[in-house]
Amino acid sequence: MxxxxxxxxxxxxxxxxxxxxxxxxxxxxxxxxxxxxxxxxxxxxxxxxxxxxxxxxxxxxxxxxxxxxxxxxxxITSNEHIEREIVFVRINNSEIDKKIMDKLESYEFLKIHNSKSNDLIIECVDSPENINQFVSTIKKIAVKIVRSGAVGINSN
Amino acid sequence: MKQNIDNNNEKFTGAEIFVKCLEAEGIELVFGYPGGAVLHIYDELHKQNEVSHILVRHEQGAVHAAEGFAKSSNKPGVVLVTSGPGATNSITGIADAYMDSVPIVVFTGQVRTALIGNDAFQEVDTVGITRPCVKHNFMITNVKDMASTIKKAFYVATSGRPGPVVVDIPKDITEDKCEFNYPKSVSMRSYNPHIEINSDSIIEAAEKILSCEKPVIYAGGGVINSNASEELTNFAKYLNFPVTNTLMGLGCFPGDDPQFIQMLGMHGSYEANMAMHDCDLLIAVGARFDDRITGRLDKFSPDATVIHIDVDPSSISKNIRAHIPIHGDVKDAINKLSQEIIGKKLRPKNIDNWWNQINEWRKKDSFKYNQEGDIIKPQFVVDSLYNVTNGDAFITSDVGQHQMWAAQLYKFNKPKRWINSGGLGTMGFGLPSAMGTQFANPDSLVCCVTGEASIQMCIQELSTCLQYGLPIKIINLNNRYMGMVRQWQEFFYEKRYAMSYMDALPDFVKLAESFGHVGYKVEKSSDVEPALREAINQKNRLVFLDFITDQNENVFPMIATGAAHNKMILS
Missing domain, CATH: 3.30.70.260 (ACT domain)
Incomplete structure (x- = not known):
């Protein structure tokens, strides 16, 4: 558990x-x-x-x-709580197609940073479950994945 | 406590402040060994007479001596060693004190702050190395923190569940100057050892105590640390409940009392272990269900309701789930239980049937041995020691068979009389801890029951004993084997005695004499008692008695690792 x-x-x-x-x-x-x-x-x-x-x-x-x-x-998990994690994913621009873009757009807190090279850096702040999902979507074309680990707070 | 506060803006060096702190804390004795990083402190110690310094011959000996001092008194033990090897040599002792909850404060020198992290001469990351085996540790990085840190160190070491605290002091901090102001009290928001006991759990426990039919009180070292032996004894006597002790708890209930069912665990008595297995109420008091006690966890006291009293909440429900946890100081908890039961003049159920059963088990006489002929049985030496000393000596021991025989056969009637290394099982503990015990109890008889393997691990301390005129009696049970290792090899390794034979043993008589002491070799059973009497009569001399004992004797009963309590090997 x-x-x-x-x-x-x-x-x-x-x-x-x-x-x-x-x-x-x-x-x-x-x-x-x-x-x-x-x-x-x-x-x-x-x-x-x-x-x-x-x-x-x-x-x-x-x-x-x-x-x-x-x-x-x-x-904190035994009570109502909020948890968030941040992840940066570096991907090669040429690997991005329409299918992936559509998927990425479904994530709430997503930011795209342009890098000096031909790479994109995607930033995502979300619950660990959503981050997991996001990472599995993008894993194949990821050059580097940097995760923060979760922080959380009780919400009641 | 003596207060020593100078408030006249006078500045002192860190080394001066260090000594003033010890004085203010009421410390009279420090065990240590000098070296480069602590020379300023040694220079200050040299200039005064309030705090005495005992020079050991190896830093491990200093820590064990401090442990013996603390375990046999109500005072913390204090150690002072230098950086690097001084600190690493003290680690075994620190780990030992951690496992057995001994209140000691170990001051280690450190290289200058500017050199830290530079692989300087005699530099080691003492705070890092000791972290897993201390209750807490500190490094002083500013002379202004010296007094408050030392105050905290003693407070943490001696309160709650006691334990070792290490204070690392870089050399430049002992040169720097500031005003001296020893704090009167300590308050740490992250550490509060004063626990209010939950009264619901007391009421619930009292109900179980009054309704049970097959109770056992299982009392450990926590009773001694809490100075609660008298309270526990009165409580148990009122209830007429059987009491068993852990190795660390021996002496917290009178060893010759008919309610005492002896030590429990791997080498515990048949009646204690059977009672633990069959009981319907287990009252654990200041004990931590260590694996040498429980044996196989899923077969441990299968039908018992468990009441567990402990000052350390992490000991409760760690190995065995407590149905009624009582988190708090043992003395406080027993007092509250006594108010609830004795105070209200309530009586437990009649447990005569349970006593009949226990007395049946007792008939096995599971610590029995047979002393026939000239060859000395090791148990006979311990038995004779008990008789000759009227059960009133301080007994320290090393680790192995001799330790178990001493625990089984010397009936301790008082707490703080049995000084041994239980948790860590440190061979070499016996002699230096006897020194600390003798310093804490200068007019008492201190005997170190040891074996020819263990005694050699800190034998250099014989020199310390001469320097300070410590009249310790060393009872060496010499079977020319690492006895406990040999016993396991006999039982579990088809008698392949790998490295358990002690070849090329020294002549212990000559060895003792070369250190300036008296030594006797005893080879016949009829000479055992006279030799012990002769040794004790030499009141001002350390006497080393080398008893040549039966090589084949084993410690019984024995519960093999991973077996249940009712699966004992009796002989």
Whole structure:
């Protein structure tokens, strides 16, 4: 089962490696991890996408909470939430045909950036499911795919 | 706690501040070893008399000594080592303290901040290397943070579930100057060890306790860490429930009490493991269901309701699902349960049938051994040690067969008397931890029960023992084998004794003498007790007793890895 865990932690050097180390040391999965500043200048917010049964997720939350630098841990997927991910895909202009263009137009938050070479860079911000779909549509002609991993917030 | 606050704008070097912090924290003893990165600190230590420094012979010994000191007292252990190899040599001890929840603070020197990351001489990423085996670690990058960081280090190490904290101090920080102001208190928004116990879970647990028919109290090291032995004992006595201890919990309930059903687990008693398997209520107190306790998880206490009291929520429902989790300090939880039951004068059900069953199991006398003839049985040495010391010594041990025999046969009636390496299983722990124990209890008898393989892993500390006149009694159960390895090879590897034979052993008597101590070799069973008495009578000397024991003796009972509790090998 896929879960998103949101962690607020002290913005101390080494805090990221405490979390990353915990996951590898205890054989927990990390599908993606993103970290950036938060509303509090002295704390960072980390969003971890992981998977496991209920007992594993319970352990992940408890172990994270046990880290001395961690201020708050919440599992956000069990409640109503919004999640988004960003992806950049570089494609060769000559590979784009009408069929693909039609498909691409069905994506809500799509931007096309021209690059100096003969490539196009497509930017898509959407839910991870839609991003997956988008990526599978375009994968064959993609030269490079850069994904951010999901961030999320509870909406209730 | 003694406060030491200088507020007159006078500036001190980081090294001076370091020593002032230890004084303010009430630290009297530091175990350590000097080196380049910590020379400023050593110079300051040299100039004062408040904080004594104990010079070990290897940094691993310093950490084990600090562990022994902490485990046998109510004070944290303190270690000071240099950067690079000083730090890496201390890792085994730090990992050991982490596994056994021992409150120690390890200060490591570091290269100058300008050199960090440059592969400087004696540089190692101490914070990175120690991260997976500490409760927390810090690097001080500004002298102004020295006092507050040290305060936090002691607070984190000693509160909640205790554990090791490492503080890495670059050399230039010990030269830099600032004012000294030791904080009176610590508040960390990300760390709050004070837990309010959920009263619903107390009520629910009390109901189960009053309605069960086949209960077992399974008590571990958390009871000792919480100083809750008296509370647990009173609670168990009131209920007349059987009590078993983990290896780390020995002494938290009187070992000679009729309600004590001995240690449980891989080498636990028949009655303890059978009771664990058949019980209908399992009350786990400050224990963590480690694999040496549970054996096969899906066959573990199949019919039991599990109440689990622990200060560390991640220990609850980690290996065994707790039906009634009680997250909080063990002492606090037992007090609340006692109020709910003893306070209301409620009585549990009659469990005579359960006791009859347990007493049937007890008849197997599963720790029995047969001392016949001249060849010394190792168990007989431990038994004799118990008799000669009236069960009142501090016993440290190393790791292996001797450790299990000591745990099985020395009946600990008091907490903090049994000092051993349970979680990490560190050979070499016994002698240095005995030093720390002796420092914490200078007027008490401290015995180190060890084997000829383990003792050689930190043998250099015999030199430290001479320097500080530590009258430790070393009980070496010398069977010329790495006994536990040999036992597994006998059972599971068709007696192929790969590398478990100790060839070219030293003459331990001469070895002890060369370090300035007294050594005796004991080869006949009739000499065991007299030798022990003679050693104990030498009050001011370290005595190394080299007992030549039966090579073929095995530790029984034994639950093979992955077997259920009711599948014990008895002999």
């Amino acid at each position: 896929r879960h998103i865990i949101s962690v607020l932690l002290e913005n101390e050097s080494g805090a990221l490696s405490r979390v990353a180390g915990l996951f590898s040391a205890r054989s927990f999965n990390i599908e993606s991890l993103s970290v950036a500043t938060s509303e509090d200048l002295t704390a960072s917010r980390m969003t971890i996408v992981t998977s496991g049964d209920d007992a594993v997720i319970e352990q992940i939350v408890k172990q994270l909470d046990k880290l001395v630098d961690v201020i708050e841990v919440s599992e």
